[in-house]
Amino acid sequence: MSNKLTPVPIGSFQINEILSNEEPSIRFSLIVPTYNESKNLAKLVEILTELLNNYFYGEYELIIVDDDSPDSTWQVGLDLMPDYPQLRVIRRQQEKGLSTAVIRGWQASQGEILGVIDGDLQHPPETLIQMLEAIDKGADLAVASRHVEGGGVSDWGFIRRFLSRGAQILGLLILPNVIGRVSDPMSGYFIVRRSAIANCAMNPLGYKILIEVLGRGNIGSVMEVGYVFQERQEGESKVTWRQYVDYILHLLRLRSRGRITKLREKFRTPIKRFLSFGLVGLSGVFLDMTILYLLSDEYTLHWGLTRSKIIASEIAIINNFLWNDLWTFRDFSSQQTGWGKRMKRFLKFNLICLVGIGLNLIILNTLYNYFHVNKYIANLIAIAIVTIWNFWFNLKLSWRVTQTK
Structure with missing residues (x-):
């Protein structure tokens, strides 16, 4: 594989179906959106490659989408490519934001199954296998959740817990048929079938890409897998008040456009x-x-x-x-x-x-x-x-x- 950057997709945020049958068969495309993650990237790529090689035997791709990090995370990714044939790197210089980075990565991918994982090692890579198994069992969307059996957070203070729960309550009030489908709508760690979101016009805002997928995709069956959210090992946290503001605006945007009517499965009371x-x-x-x-x-x-x-x-x-x-x-x-x-x-x-x-x-x-x-x-x-x-x-x-x- 050439040690070159993958071009950044342009235009609307719509994910196409796989266009060419002549391309090598790629079953899974995992996107890692990054910003100032140079200290974590090598370890993360090593762990992910070992896991996915054993599961897909090379029929996957790992795509780093970096927002032109000052610490040159994208360059670290390029330096790793000779040792990891499935690795690709995208460097974005005109756009910013986690949600749009994920979608651009999916647009550049060829996988039948699409996924996203943070680049800071706070999402345990081992959980990927459980989510992939959920997809193999027929789920359209598999979400890693902190709020089901086997899930949790390692060291969150009261204020962060309060804000997280408060955001979830607000989401349930504004978009009950979207937010209510999963126990952890704030999760940024999930896998989805390409066919469930292909040709759906995306309009993301902020960091909560899962809400966009649920609100605009054609998502049928949803399965959740518990995971423990880890504390950051290297680098600084990117959680700011701006994220909470964007989250509220994102909910209102989805609500006003009426996208929840596209859901195949409406909320069913247990x-x-x-x-x-x-x-x-x-x-x-x-x-x-x-x-x-x-x-x-x-x-x-x-x-x-x-x-x-x-x-x-x-x-x-x-x-x-x-x-x-x-x-x-x-x-x-x-x-x-x-x-x-x-x-x-x-x-x-x-x-x-x-x-x-x-x-x-x-x-x-x-x-x-x-x-x-x-x-x-x-x-x-x-x-x-x-x-x-x-x-x-x-x-x-x-x-x-x-x-x-």
């Missing part, structure tokens, strides 16, 4: 788990109604409706959490044993339900004070509506906690 959640909720309703009566009725303590409702709801929340942790979400909680982790789940459950209480109070007071509905009937209506809120967000967040040493 019925069995919801029924369990609902039965637990009934026990909470009994407690809630009983305590509300004891506190607010004119023949008992006769406290104010709002204060009585807050107390009744919090007792019901504690009851519901304990039963959901032991039954509804037992498959998740059994992987996260210990009082510390249980307390974290309870705090998240409580926070989500507190928002639900706010919604409940608005609905209850509106029905009771403005439409003169019986306060107990109004309370039942409010509980029914808020139950859907509580189930959806608790499924996606409270019992997706992962923590590793």
